[in-house]
Amino acid sequence: MIDVVSASIVNLTHPGHYLHWGFIQLSLANSIVILAMLAVFVLALVLPFRSGRRSRR
Amino acid sequence: MTDTVHSDSAPPNGALPGTGDENVTGDEKMWTARVRRAAMRTLPPDKLLPDRQPSYVASWIYVFGVLTIAALVVIIASGVVLTWKGPSWWHVSKVGLFFNSIHLWSVELFFFFMVIHLWGKFFMAAWRGRRRATWVTGVVCFVVSIGAAFTGYISQQNFDSQWIATQAKDGLNSVGIGAFFNVLNFGQMLLWHVLLLPAVVIAFVGLHILLVRRRGVVHPFPARARPARHRITGAATVPDEALPSSEIETVLHKDPEPVR
Amino acid sequence: MNDSELVPGKSSLEVAAALPDDAEWSGPTIRYDLLKEVVIAVVVVALLAVGLAVLFSSPDDSPTTIRQWSTADPGDFLTTAVAELDGTSDVATYGPPYNSTAGAAQKIGPVSLQQIAGVRVPINTAQDFVLTPLAQQAQTTPRLQTALARFGAAPSGEQGTWETNYSKVLGKGAKTGQGAFAVPHANDGPVPTMFASLLAMADSGALDASLTSSTSFYGTDYTKPLLFLADGSFLADRAQTQHLSGDQWGMMNETGSYPGQAWLWLYTMWYQVSPFNTSVNADALVWGVMALLTLLLLLVPFIPGVRDIPRLVPVYRLIWRDHYRRLQSNKAGGTNHP
Numbered sequence: 001m002i003d004v005v006s007a008s009i010v011n012l013t014h015p016g017h018y019l020h021w022g023f024i025q026l027s028l029a030n031s032i033v034i035l036a037m038l039a040v041f042v043l044a045l046v047l048p049f050r051s052g053r054r055s056r057r
Numbered sequence: 058m059t060d061t062v063h064s065d066s067a068p069p070n071g072a073l074p075g076t077g078d079e080n081v082t083g084d085e086k087m088w089t090a091r092v093r094r095a096a097m098r099t100l101p102p103d104k105l106l107p108d109r110q111p112s113y114v115a116s117w118i119y120v121f122g123v124l125t126i127a128a129l130v131v132i133i134a135s136g137v138v139l140t141w142k143g144p145s146w147w148h149v150s151k152v153g154l155f156f157n158s159i160h161l162w163s164v165e166l167f168f169f170f171m172v173i174h175l176w177g178k179f180f181m182a183a184w185r186g187r188r189r190a191t192w193v194t195g196v197v198c199f200v201v202s203i204g205a206a207f208t209g210y211i212s213q214q215n216f217d218s219q220w221i222a223t224q225a226k227d228g229l230n231s232v233g234i235g236a237f238f239n240v241l242n243f244g245q246m247l248l249w250h251v252l253l254l255p256a257v258v259i260a261f262v263g264l265h266i267l268l269v270r271r272r273g274v275v276h277p278f279p280a281r282a283r284p285a286r287h288r289i290t291g292a293a294t295v296p297d298e299a300l301p302s303s304e305i306e307t308v309l310h311k312d313p314e315p316v317r
Numbered sequence: 318m319n320d321s322e323l324v325p326g327k328s329s330l331e332v333a334a335a336l337p338d339d340a341e342w343s344g345p346t347i348r349y350d351l352l353k354e355v356v357i358a359v360v361v362v363a364l365l366a367v368g369l370a371v372l373f374s375s376p377d378d379s380p381t382t383i384r385q386w387s388t389a390d391p392g393d394f395l396t397t398a399v400a401e402l403d404g405t406s407d408v409a410t411y412g413p414p415y416n417s418t419a420g421a422a423q424k425i426g427p428v429s430l431q432q433i434a435g436v437r438v439p440i441n442t443a444q445d446f447v448l449t450p451l452a453q454q455a456q457t458t459p460r461l462q463t464a465l466a467r468f469g470a471a472p473s474g475e476q477g478t479w480e481t482n483y484s485k486v487l488g489k490g491a492k493t494g495q496g497a498f499a500v501p502h503a504n505d506g507p508v509p510t511m512f513a514s515l516l517a518m519a520d521s522g523a524l525d526a527s528l529t530s531s532t533s534f535y536g537t538d539y540t541k542p543l544l545f546l547a548d549g550s551f552l553a554d555r556a557q558t559q560h561l562s563g564d565q566w567g568m569m570n571e572t573g574s575y576p577g578q579a580w581l582w583l584y585t586m587w588y589q590v591s592p593f594n595t596s597v598n599a600d601a602l603v604w605g606v607m608a609l610l611t612l613l614l615l616l617v618p619f620i621p622g623v624r625d626i627p628r629l630v631p632v633y634r635l636i637w638r639d640h641y642r643r644l645q646s647n648k649a650g651g652t653n654h655p
Contacts, residue, residue, distance in 0.1 A: 008158075008371070008373050009371060012373050012573050012574040012575050013573040015574070016560060016573060016575075017574070018565075024586075025560075025566045025589075027569070027570050027577065029571070029574055029575055030569055030576050030577060030582075032262070032576070033165065033579050041173045044116070044118045044120075044177070045118060046635065047638075049115045055371060058348075081600075103592055106350070106352070108348065109346035109349060110345055110346060111347075113639070116637070116639075123355055124362060126358070127355065127361070128359035128366075130362075131362050131363050132357050135362075152375065153500050156375075157375050158369075158374050159370045160375075161375040162365075163366040166362055170362075172580070180632035181633055182624065182627035184340025184618030184624070185339075186337065188338075190569035192618050193616075193618075196614050197615070200611055204402045206578065206580075207578070210578070213377070215377050216379060216380050216381055216555065217378060219543060219546065221568075224544070224561075224563060224568070227600045230600070231430075231598070232430045232431065232605070233433055233434030235414050235434075236413060236431075236438065239438055239538075241540040241543045242537070242539070242540055243537055243540045245538075263339045272339075273342060276336075276342065277633065277636075277637040277640050279335070280641055292432050
């Protein structure tokens, strides 16, 4: 049990990757988080809500 | 406190039928009774815990407020476990590290959901219709949460917290905050992190939720919201062709909650 | 949503939708179980958090100690310590809240909140970082006791000469082994003896302990060892390699490859751009800008123009598309009234 909960499956302790655009510097991890936020926001807007139960005439 | 019932006092006014206020003349003047009446008026139970929502509440964007609260619940739960065992536990115990990981990732999720919630509410202009206090308390939640997360990073007792504390001191010192809020003082930061800031976050989140329940979910914009074709009725822009104004008047008068 | 769940309200959809924004919704409603939604959300988020914790764990890079610093780079440690003694280090010349160095406080225009707040966390770098720890060590080291007595009895001009001369030869010094750093001879009085002892204390870990617990048995305040560490380049170099420096957008970043405080993107951005990246008042100015922007965010509902953006950017048409479609089809079908 302890080993299951403590051993990370993906090791993130190695040095990070960084993205540069002009004066902008972002870590790859932060970029993924920010892009995921934008993606989830867009999905929340466009995905139909409770579409499976919708009955249309 | 002694109850003094004045025989010449006016009949109980403002007493709600069935609330017990009408039992003895003068009861309705008690602080407790006044607070109860105000609470019942402001947030009757079916408004506090409604089982129906307006038909326009049909988008995934509405779940991000609740997801933010859910993340806060997980943050608090994992934080309680970390508090229970004390600040050095998670550095030496595998189970401790696991709970620290849950704490960290639930914070990442919290901000993730909260920012999407903020975007959604911005694009709905959710402050319309006397809902400005809801927006303001939401922004306060966001700002205080940043402080709560920051003190958490400083309370880690590792290289990360050493670096963040020694860097952040300059910003805080430059505007005089550092004189009273010393980020290099681990004891002070830990207590702010586990007591003061969570208390403020929880208080404002609670207030925010009560305001949402009180005012309800914001109405959609009018179907055709082109300003040139609209006239202003109250706080809303109403399409000219929508309805004869007489009908709107009728509905306004029928409404049990007077439009103030 | 199933149309059968749609219950007509007191008014038709058209009438309810046309009412002012602050009117109670009187149109059709749907079934919506708030508490069930909360419970499901808590379960989903808890599973997500546990999943991420199992997948990625969390970072915990061990702290930097003064012992590590002095062992790895005794030259940098001694140079920093001399600057603490002669009062030229960053902390010694910091101004409020640590000391009252004239003109050091940052300003926003003519106003210095840093100055107004005053010296609330007094730090005397010579006493706190060098002389007090050495005095503790001297209790068991007679040679150090003599050196400290000689240093303390000297006029401040002579102390300054010794410190300057020692600084000059320090640059030519070299690590000669574990805990030993050879510095060429100079007219520097008791100073070499004092710093040899301080280095020995640092190398043994005694300085870490001394700086933390000088007030009492229990220690919870790390102001002194952290300020001392921050004055050297060892901690900063470690941060630089981890991409955590202020000029690397470091505030957002986390050690390793973990995501950090992405929500600080705007705050850390200002430090990269003019005029903040060159200003001596950068911290105060950035805080001023962020305070203003936070206030603007708070007051969005009151600011004409900003509060109209959502009406002009039709994201709302997506959010409420079902509602508008229903209004449209009611109109087409002529079912305007309940």
